[in-house]
Amino acid sequence: MAENVKVLILCGGAGTRLREETEYKPKPLVEIGGRPILWHIMRHYAVHGFTEFILALGYKGDRIKEYFLNYEWMGSDFTLRLGAGKDRIITHGSRPENWKITFVDTGSKTPTGGRVWRARKYLTGDYFLATYGDGLSNVHLHDLVDFHCRQKKAATLTAVHPASAFGVIEADDGVVTSFKEKPRLAGMINGGFFVFDQRIFDYLDEQAVLEEAPLRRLAAEKQLAVFTHQDFWTCMDTFKDVERLNAMWERNERPWQTWEE
Secondary structure, X not given: OOOOOEEEEXXXXXXXXXHHHHOOOOHHHOEEOOEEHHHHHHHHHHHOOOOEEEEEEOOOHHXXXXXXXXXXXXXXXXXXXXXXXXXXXXXXXXXXXXXXXXXXXXXXXXXXXXXXXXXXXXXXXXXXXXXXXXEEEOOOHHHHHHHHHHHOOOEEEEEEOOEOOOOEEEEEOXXXXXXXXXXXXXXXXXXXXXXXXXXXXXXXXXXXXXXXXXXXXXXXXXXEEEEEEOOOEEXXXXXXXXXXXXXXXXXXXXXXXXXXX
C-alpha cells in the first residue's frame, strides 16, 4: 500500500518563536539527539514503508538541501580522491535510509495551503500524505490511510489530545488534594498527519492558509474525516520544547521512535 505514495512535509515556516535556533537554520533542522526533527519525522514514515518525500521548502530552504546532499558522507567515514570527478568520495559503511526526496521551493512567505498548492505537480497518485516539519508522533500510518480510504472523503486529519502547558491543581473544599504535572487535555486539536486525495486542490490556491478557509470549507461540505490518535503526539514550537525533547532523548524516553537503530 505504501509503494509510490508521496509524503509532503511542510518545511517552509520561519519558526519565529524558536528564534534561538532558527536565526541561522530552518526549524525542521533543529536537532533532537543530534538529528534534525525532520529526520525523525521521515524515519517514522519510512518505517511504515512511505519513502517518497516531497519537501515544501521556504525559509532557509537551501540549508535543508545541503543537509541531504551531504548526508551520506557527513554521517560516515569516507575517503576523498582529489581529481577523481564524481567518484572522488568513497564512503565506508552504509546508511539505512533508502529515500527518494524531491525538494520544492514554495516561497519564503507562502502560507501552508499555498505550499501544498505549489507542490501539486509532484503529488501524483490517488492520495498523498502530508504533515508539518515540527510535529512528532507514533501515529500508526497504515491505520490512518485505511481509515481515510474507508471514509472516502477528500481529506483526513489526525486529531490529538495536547498536553497542558501548566500543571493542574485538584482541590476539595478549599484544600489541595493533588497536583497533576501537565496532563493531557480532554479537548482535541489538529495534530497534522493528513491524508489528502486529489480533490484537495479544489480547496486551495497560492494564498490559502490550510488550517483556515480550506479545512473549514471541507468540514462544511462534510469532506473532512477525523482520525483520532490517543497515544503520543507533541510539537516543537519553542526553545523550551527543544530542551524538553532532547532531555527525553537522553533519558531514552522516545515514544516517537518507531524504528530500530
